[in-house]
Amino acid sequence: MIVHACLRDGRGGSPTAVVAEGSFTDDERRAVPVAWGTSHAVFVSTHDGQVSLRFFTAEGELPACGHGTVAALAVLAGRSGMSEYRTTLLAGGRSFAGRAVRRPGGFQALFDPGPVTLREPTGPERDLILPLFPVLAGPAVVASVGRPRMLIPVPTRADLAALTPDLDRLRQATDRLGLLGCYLYTVPTEDGRAAARMFAPSIGVPEDIANANSTACLAAHLSRRGFTTLTVDMGDALACPSSITATTEAGPEGVRVDVGGIATITE
Template sequence: MNDVDRVPVSIVNACLRDGRGGSPTAVLGESAAGPPRRASPTGASPPAASLTDAERSRVPARFGTSHAVFVTRRDSRSALGAPKQCQSLIGADESTVDVRFFTTEGELPACGHGTVAAIAFLAEQCGGAEHRFRLRASGRSFAGHAVREGDVIHAAFDPGPVTLRDPTPVETDRVIAALGIASDLLAPGPCVASLGRTRMLIPITTPEAVAALAPDLDRLRAACDQLGLLGCYVHSAPTSAGRVVARMFAPSIGVPEDIANANSTACLAAHLADRGVTDLTVEMGDALGSPATITASARESAGRLELLVGGAAIITRTGTL
């Protein structure tokens, strides 16, 4: 067995609904120090610091997940994973944790449910009931928060600023044709939103219409590639209580349909904030047999929109590559 086969992996189901379902995500704790591909004197598995990006992209398929997340402590003196390190992980700038996200198609600048999974992984490493972390992804530093209730960890984070614009008619027509949405099912207010990567938000009239979608994924991938879109987030209009049903199609990044997409939910929260919708509860994953729930809130503070997005998570198993 070579050393890459000994890299420890946790599978985290992120964005559970009522304690079940969620999006299985592979999370690996990396070390920032030295070449680690050798077993320790105690026989413990080495951290994943020397994986290449090509190897990282193979992790999702290897574990049957849509995404893999790699967390690295910036303090190079030690790797994640030992309880004695957890005190310095909390609230200390020098102990910011770097987070990277991969699908089979390569690296992403951000991933919402992957961030929920990373926060749950860190909280599990630290033990205890409540933690705050400082995370860094794609050059942006942001806060994460975890609260444990039994085996379930409730995670929330600041997804960062969202850029919104109206789509052009060409963009809308190409995407809607690939999604197979009849014109009478469209609701007002499609939007192109950027949070790390650009995606299109498409509102349709009812949750039932969302559930019935059967897009042409090859055609959708071609349209998204041409338009520079990460994918398409199709959602129902929010109820008075802020409940939304949504599906995210992202074949361009190797994810035909995402079980849970927290960053697109944050984009929707930003889009709906000026309509007085401040809190969302979004249900996803039912079409894939894995129900998921993401929550998001939007509040004005000091002249800027503050977003918070999150979900519940549980670590279902651990193993090695």
């Protein structure tokens, strides 16, 4: 089935294929998002009360996919018939909590993406990536929740909308550096509202409509500046408006993030 994950005001969202696990080859898994016209597919299996997820694009398997997790939680919550659904998810070699609450027209799904690691970019990372994005509002950071990606601030939404990176050069650079992609974001307002665009040609996604895991990385990064709640708008350049929410809480083992959005099952 198709789930639109991370809608904004009841519209848009990232179309995601949600498929019951079966005896598929990896080639067959990679073919699903192509056949269904989505950027990602998530394969769902349940065993002894635990839910396992596998994520694929046309290029291959990913260890994690935030909007895919939101989509899977919506489907699981719908099948459960409960007004509030909670479960333990297994993906990318880790188990984590997920939940979904029934809302008018869909489900609000949230999950714990795991610990976020943050570091300064290396010299080669700066040299190969930053010239592709000439309008910057501050230093970039490399963040990871399974795979590293570069978070790059830009001054305004107009600057963000005007971005036209050379995707061939970006793919060459991210392939060489082992980066998932680049997440460009605006400086948040005082109440934590921002906009972002995620370019990830290395995984077969030139631009992502919604990227929850990168938003979780941004939330962890900005928590050091006092932001505890973020709402990030994405997808406008693709005519698919989406919004992702993230909250942070400091703990003894570092910053804990909850991230998610509204999802609706359409097919």
